[in-house]
Amino acid sequence: MCDDHHGVTGDQSADTSRLLATSPSNWGRWGETDEVGSLNFLTSAEVMRGVRSVRQGKVFTCGEVIGSASGDPLWPGRIHAKRETVIDKASYVRGDLSSLPGGAEFADDKIEMFLQGSTQFDALGHVWYDDMLWNGYPATDTNGGMKKASILPIAERGVVGRGVLLDMARFKGKEYLEKGDLLGLDDILGCAEGQGVTIERxxxxxxxxxxLQLLHIQGPDVFYRDFLEPGLTYSPALVDWFHRMEIPCLSTDTISNETELDPRVGVQIPLHCALMRNLGIAFNEICNFERLAEDCHADGQWDFLYAAAPLKVAEATGAPTNVLAIK
Structure with missing residues (x-):
């Protein structure tokens, strides 16, 4: 998600409100002070169910590289992460620093980046409409830093359970989905059936x-031209399915987990509103599932232990993470 998304017009905001007027909600389900939403479904029993998916001992990390030479995948308008070396061997050669007592030396660096500029989790309060965040917190709680529904409660809790990977591109007969390709509930269910994996509550x-891999293949000039992410589109059936299945977390290898301006309803980011804001479903974005998907195609195991925790950043709208998938 990018800051520009909050610049919708009043008419668009009203359209979102009307579109989701009868959409299901989990507000109050876990009390008036809840800030982690559907992650409450991930009880210790669910963690153990995820552990039972570990049958081979294979470990995959699904985070994108931060500061890659070809550029990090991020929403247009955001600035790429900047890593800066602060101390290196040259610092000692120049005489800026002296070796430590005993002769040891060290290097140091720092990074400046958008907290949602790489593989990351959204805070549940990241997106809102009708001036209310997840669970009914007022949107004014975001002023100067998120006082409620920030990333910190999710970071302190962690996200662990049974993960299921669906290769939507292969299901659509492509190596990579392209700008404007759309997905719905039938695609999710059809892909799972084709892979022989059952999606469970x-x-x-x-x-x-x-x-996002097309960024490295096409280069940024082509990739970001007329930018339009492929992805899920809104439908009441899709939202009801997520609600009925009590899905705690949606994780994708796109920037927004949905197509941006949904052509079917003419509303921007309706699933952020229906799934995250209303149902409290955690959004994990900009993952890299390439190696994991390749291995799943090879051995036919599409379920695994999913484990992740964003960085503990106070009052933040999101934070980077490195997802672990253990098969």
């Missing part, structure tokens, strides 16, 4: 679209 749903 409380599963962490992971979708591979492959789209």
């Amino acid at each position: 409380h599963d962490i749903l992971c979708l591979r679209l492959g789209f």
